[in-house]
Amino acid sequence: MGIIPIFRKEIGDHLGSRRFVILMVLIVLASVSATYVAAQSIQADLTQHPDQSFVFLRLFTASNGSLPGFASFVAFLGPLLGVAFGFDAINSEQSRGTLGRLLSQPIYRDNVINGKFLAGLATISVSLLAIYLLVSGLGLRMIGVPPSEEEIVRLAIFFVISVFYVGFWLALSTLFSLLTRQAATSALGALSVWLFMAIFVTIVSGLVASAFFPTNDNSPVQQVLDNRTLQQNIARVSPSNLYEEATEAILSPDVRTITPVLFSQAQGAVPGSLKLDQSLLLVWPDVTGVIALTVVCFGVAYAMFMRQEIRTL
Amino acid sequence: MSLVETEHLTKRYGTRTAVNDLNLTLDEGEIFGLLGPNGAGKTTTILMLLGLTEPSEGRALVAGMDPTRDPINVKRVVSYLPENVGFYDDISAAGNLRYTAELNRLPRKVAEERIEEALDDVGLLDRADDKVGTFSRGMRQRLGIADVLIKEPRLVFLDEPTLALDPDGVNHILELITRLRDERHMTILLSSHLLDQVQRICDRIGIFVKGKMVAQGRIEDLGMQLATNGAHVVEVEAEPLSDDLIETLRRISGVEAVERSHKMVLVRSNCDLRPQIVKAVTGARAHLLHLRLQTVGLEQIYFRYFREN
Numbered sequence: 305m306g307i308i309p310i311f312r313k314e315i316g317d318h319l320g321s322r323r324f325v326i327l328m329v330l331i332v333l334a335s336v337s338a339t340y341v342a343a344q345s346i347q348a349d350l351t352q353h354p355d356q357s358f359v360f361l362r363l364f365t366a367s368n369g370s371l372p373g374f375a376s377f378v379a380f381l382g383p384l385l386g387v388a389f390g391f392d393a394i395n396s397e398q399s400r401g402t403l404g405r406l407l408s409q410p411i412y413r414d415n416v417i418n419g420k421f422l423a424g425l426a427t428i429s430v431s432l433l434a435i436y437l438l439v440s441g442l443g444l445r446m447i448g449v450p451p452s453e454e455e456i457v458r459l460a461i462f463f464v465i466s467v468f469y470v471g472f473w474l475a476l477s478t479l480f481s482l483l484t485r486q487a488a489t490s491a492l493g494a495l496s497v498w499l500f501m502a503i504f505v506t507i508v509s510g511l512v513a514s515a516f517f518p519t520n521d522n523s524p525v526q527q528v529l530d531n532r533t534l535q536q537n538i539a540r541v542s543p544s545n546l547y548e549e550a551t552e553a554i555l556s557p558d559v560r561t562i563t564p565v566l567f568s569q570a571q572g573a574v575p576g577s578l579k580l581d582q583s584l585l586l587v588w589p590d591v592t593g594v595i596a597l598t599v600v601c602f603g604v605a606y607a608m609f610m611r612q613e614i615r616t617l
Numbered sequence: 618m619s620l621v622e623t624e625h626l627t628k629r630y631g632t633r634t635a636v637n638d639l640n641l642t643l644d645e646g647e648i649f650g651l652l653g654p655n656g657a658g659k660t661t662t663i664l665m666l667l668g669l670t671e672p673s674e675g676r677a678l679v680a681g682m683d684p685t686r687d688p689i690n691v692k693r694v695v696s697y698l699p700e701n702v703g704f705y706d707d708i709s710a711a712g713n714l715r716y717t718a719e720l721n722r723l724p725r726k727v728a729e730e731r732i733e734e735a736l737d738d739v740g741l742l743d744r745a746d747d748k749v750g751t752f753s754r755g756m757r758q759r760l761g762i763a764d765v766l767i768k769e770p771r772l773v774f775l776d777e778p779t780l781a782l783d784p785d786g787v788n789h790i791l792e793l794i795t796r797l798r799d800e801r802h803m804t805i806l807l808s809s810h811l812l813d814q815v816q817r818i819c820d821r822i823g824i825f826v827k828g829k830m831v832a833q834g835r836i837e838d839l840g841m842q843l844a845t846n847g848a849h850v851v852e853v854e855a856e857p858l859s860d861d862l863i864e865t866l867r868r869i870s871g872v873e874a875v876e877r878s879h880k881m882v883l884v885r886s887n888c889d890l891r892p893q894i895v896k897a898v899t900g901a902r903a904h905l906l907h908l909r910l911q912t913v914g915l916e917q918i919y920f921r922y923f924r925e926n
Contacts, residue, residue: 408695410690410693410722
């Protein structure tokens with residue numbers, strides 16, 4: 305299998321690279337501070353209301369208003385991780401003049417892109433897992449409430465979704481590394497998609513929705529509902545929004561819906577938590593969306609790499 | 618047995634024909650020089666022979682295999698040194714070669730032996746553990762040759778192996794290439810636009826212009842093709858170079874023309890008249906300073922073909 309040496313070398317390159325160190329420092333700082341703040345607010349809350357369920361999961365979502373929760377940090381910084389390990393995947397081999405030498409060895413051409421993508425994904429998984437364990441350990445020590453079985457399963461699902469989410473950005477930046485010869489251009493391209501998806505899609509979706517269904521304080525219910533639904537559907541173009549919706553329901557069992565609900569619909573509902581399968585059902589489309597985007601993005605990069613003439617590669 | 622054979626090999630990129638109807642044969646154990654200006658289609662030809670790009674028409678056989686259908690097995694016995702070869706700068710020289718060995722699935726022990734031997738061959742053994750980022754261009758090129766040797770190929774494609782090297786580096790590389798043939802019995806296809814280098818080491822050459830092979834064969838034979846009806850030109854420099862002497866030279870039987878050219882005269886004939894010319898000069902009590910039979914060099918061949926196209 306020609307993929308194994310490539311996979312091994314790429315992992316070695318990633319783990320030994322300066323960019324890995326910088327990113328890890330950044331992400332560890334962000335997650336430790338987020339967890340610390342979250343644990344403090346949970347502690348305060350627990351002394352007042354000691355009888356609560358799913359306390360451990362709140363470590364990953366709770367925020368004190370000034371600092372976002374851990375899950376939001378992953379949603380925001382995850383793309384950076386993905387882009388960092390993919391933006392120069394192919395074009396750096398080209399500019400260094402190593403691609404021709406690599407492809408003249410007895411390996412299949414797709415070994416190169418598969419090996420690189422899998423190595424990136426493995427690096428990301430290992431880093432994310434390490435950070436999740438770090439956060440869990442720190443939180444466990446501070447709040448002293450161990451996770452229940454269901455919480456562990458929910459965290460595992462959260463982890464898998466996160467890997468796919470970061471994997472999407474890895475695939476996207478790999479695609480950019482095929483489209484542009486300059487590594488810097490490719491990084492900028494991928495980062496602008498990230499900014500667009502993280503910030504502008506939300507703004508644009510609001511604008512478009514208001515153009516179609518203008519609302520004010522006296523608008524009929526249907527108009528407001530249409531506005532919100534359209535806005536949400538446009539925002540779902542962005543994998544960041546899909547990821548946030550998905551993790552919200554997975555990490556907070558008391559989230560019952562991710563779409564707008566009328567006051568009358570919520571009336572008389574018994575407060576409580578959703579079961580795991582119900583939470584999953586709620587965000588299944590979002591989860592599938594994230595996975596599909598990742599697969600499509602990698603598929604396009606794969607096809608381009610396989611079809612491109614070696615002279616232009 | 619011929620190691621490479623192509624039949625009507627053609628490659629088109631859109632409307633541009635990069636390689637046009639190429640029929641090339643490489644015999645085992647020879648150095649074949651693919652000579653042509655930049656953009657003549659030399660690299661494209663090599664890429665087709667490696668199966669890295671598909672021919673539009675025709676076919677190639679490399680070591681008895683079709684590189685388009687069976688690129689992996691072709692690449693097991695063929696090494697390729699690309700133009701402007703690159704290495705991973707933050708990995709040591711030996712580390713870069715180790716990666717090549719792994720990609721060729723060599724057992725670790727064999728790999729280490731071959732890496733040491735190859736680095737020794739190119740004179741880089743003492744720098745084996747240094748990062749390639751610290752290497753000069755000449756050293757990188759030599760490392761490229763070492764890299765080519767790792768899989769112990771039967772056939773080696775070298776694309777412009779002496780590009781942008783200083784004269785010392787060029788000599789080193791050319792000597793290495795000759796040793797590949799003589800000591801390791803490898804067959805080498807070398808592409809270059811530098812005729813003097815090709816002339817120095819190649820057994821046969823092919824002249825490649827705008828995708829077409831305009832001539833191929835041994836250098837002497839190509840010279841004969843060009844020489845117009847076996848014409849000979851002898852350069853003569855004598856002191857004093859009087860008009861009487863020129864007249865004497867003109868009277869030698871067989872001489873067709875005598876022309877003055879700066880301090881020399883050029884004597885044209887259809888056979889080698891050097892002994893008669895020496896006799897005539899000394900007979901005229903002049904000192905012979907210089908006498909040379911002009912040979913048709915590769916340069917003339919080269920320019921002739923390039924100008925024609």
